[in-house]
Amino acid sequence: MKDDLLGPVVRAFRVVNAMAEAGEDLSGKQLSDQLELPPSTVHRLLQLLAKLDIVEQNPDDHKYRPGSQLLRIAFSIVRRSDVASMGDKYLRGIVDELNATCVLWMLIPEADLVVTAGVARSSHPLDFVDIAFAPRGLAWGAVGRAVLAHLPDSVVERVAQNAGPSPTGKALEPLDEFKANLAQIREQGYAFSEGHTISEAVGVAVPIFGHNGTVVACYAATLPMSRFKPAMKKKMVEVVTAGARKLSLDLGYSGTSAAAK
Numbered sequence: 001m002k003d004d005l006l007g008p009v010v011r012a013f014r015v016v017n018a019m020a021e022a023g024e025d026l027s028g029k030q031l032s033d034q035l036e037l038p039p040s041t042v043h044r045l046l047q048l049l050a051k052l053d054i055v056e057q058n059p060d061d062h063k064y065r066p067g068s069q070l071l072r073i074a075f076s077i078v079r080r081s082d083v084a085s086m087g088d089k090y091l092r093g094i095v096d097e098l099n100a101t102c103v104l105w106m107l108i109p110e111a112d113l114v115v116t117a118g119v120a121r122s123s124h125p126l127d128f129v130d131i132a133f134a135p136r137g138l139a140w141g142a143v144g145r146a147v148l149a150h151l152p153d154s155v156v157e158r159v160a161q162n163a164g165p166s167p168t169g170k171a172l173e174p175l176d177e178f179k180a181n182l183a184q185i186r187e188q189g190y191a192f193s194e195g196h197t198i199s200e201a202v203g204v205a206v207p208i209f210g211h212n213g214t215v216v217a218c219y220a221a222t223l224p225m226s227r228f229k230p231a232m233k234k235k236m237v238e239v240v241t242a243g244a245r246k247l248s249l250d251l252g253y254s255g256t257s258a259a260a261k
Helices: 008-022 028-035 039-051 068-079 082-098 141-148 153-162 175-188 230-250
Strands: 055-057 064-066 101-108 113-120 191-194 201-209 215-224
Touching (some): 008 028, 008 039, 008 064, 028 039, 039 055, 082 101, 082 113, 082 215, 082 230, 101 141, 113 215, 141 153, 141 175, 141 191, 141 215, 201 230
Antiparallel strands (some): 055 064, 101 113, 101 215, 191 201, 201 215
16 A cells, blocks of 8 residues: 555654654664655654654754653563563573573564563673663564564564664565575574674564464574574574473463464
C-alpha cells in the first residue's frame, strides 16, 4: 500500500519503528530518506511525537531518539508480564557460567520491537560499561533475529521493508537471503551476530516461547570481541539455550513453536 493511502497514525508508527530499528539518533532527513516520505511530513510527525514525549530531540546535534513516554509505555507493559517476573531467576545463572552480560528481551508484537525485561552484568573488567537497552527493532542483531525467525512471514516482510542499515552501518540482505538466514536460525534454535547492533561485540540469543507456542521473548548473552574466541561459541549457545528452555517450560511451553506448526 502506498504511503499516500496510509493515515498519519501508520506513518507515525513507521517513524518510531525506524528509530528503534536504527538503535541510534536519526535526523529528520535520514528518516525521510529511509521511509521515502516527504521531509515536511516527517518534520510534522516528529514535532507531534515530540510533544507527546514519544520522541525527543538531542539539543546538541538536533537528531531524534525514543522519548521518555515511549520508554515508560514499553517498560510498564514489561513489568506486568509473567515473562519478566519469571525470567529474572535464570539470568544470573547464565552470567555465572559465561561471565558475559545477559539480557532478557521481551517482544512487543504490536510494534515489532523488543524491550529490556531484565539485565544481569558480568564482573569482567573488560566487559561493557554500558549497553544500549532502549527498545530495538527485529531486523538486526542476534536479539531481533532470534525472535523474528519465529514470527509469521507477513511480519518478516514488513520488518524487512521498514529496515534501514544496522546501527553499525550494515545493509540488510535481499529478502530471499534474509528469509533463508531466519530459516537457518529457526532450525538451529539460536541466533549469533557480530557487530550488528554494537560495534566490536558478539551476541548469542535464544528464543523463549509461551504456552501456546508463540515466541514471547529471548535471552541474549553479549561479549566484547576482544574477549571472544570461536571456541567459546558452543558453550554460549548451550548455556543460553538451557536458560531459555527452562523459562519456556515455566511459561507452559510444550515443545513445538507456532512457527513450526
